[in-house]
Amino acid sequence: MKDELRYKYKIKRKYFQHSRREVADGAISDNVVALFGDKNTFLIYYSFGSEADTKKLIDRLISLGKRVFLPRVEGKNMVAAEYVADGLKKSALGVCEPRGQAYEGQIDVIICPLLAVNSRGYRLGYGGGYYDRYLKNSTAVKAGIGYDFQLTDEFEEDGWDEPLDILITERGIYRFGN
Template structure:
């Protein structure tokens, strides 16, 4: 079931023509959240294959003095590494740009922005099937946020006990508090 959703939604995302303007709207909503304004350390992802573009968010957060972290894949794990600019990144796992440096302690991250192919309104997600973020998220105490185009939020995603849901999902048209509210 997840594999069918994954294929269908990846194809739709690849062809999605409003990615740029939707990414801007999502970024504005994200940066206005009180939790983001209060956060010291934020792990984002480098956009890949027409994902919600996080580059303007990353630049604004660096400029504001926040500790901005990006993931580096090492073996079976994601290492969060602080960056001070996008210029120092190198092509890494799956051709995605990655930082070099020392890993930041996962339990000290205030906010993690989790990439996904799809989310449901309970915060469950379909990732890329490798489990990197599930392994990372089990140690995250901070806020978990999903950024998605509206069509990426679907009714129900089958979940398992090791799946860790996000707390908020931000789309171009709404913010979904997966714990109820908003």
């Protein structure tokens, strides 16, 4: 069931009209900055493919004096390392990851990728469980960013899934009771 939904939402996202996507990405970025302007440290995925774009958001947060970290997979786990523009490498999964030292300090906001999210705040990810394992022990605000069409109740969460606190889309902010 989840594999079929992953495929469905990858296709929906892939065919989201380019001109609308650019406007949506700008609105998502505006919503993130408006909501989290008082926060200082962010763990943000580095977008690829048809994911909601984070590259301009990362630059914007840095220009506002925020510290930005990117995730890096190490074995079955994920760590955060500080973003340095020329310090990225492609992982075996094709994702750009930071080369730097793993960061052990406080993260204020974690911004997660998603294929879909349900009304209880559980995200449908790519199936590796890296974010769920990372989120489980974090006290940071757990936010997902995506497009409004990715909010759905087509799936139930599993026992190991970790919920988001907030979903930020081009149309606004959805808060979950977690």
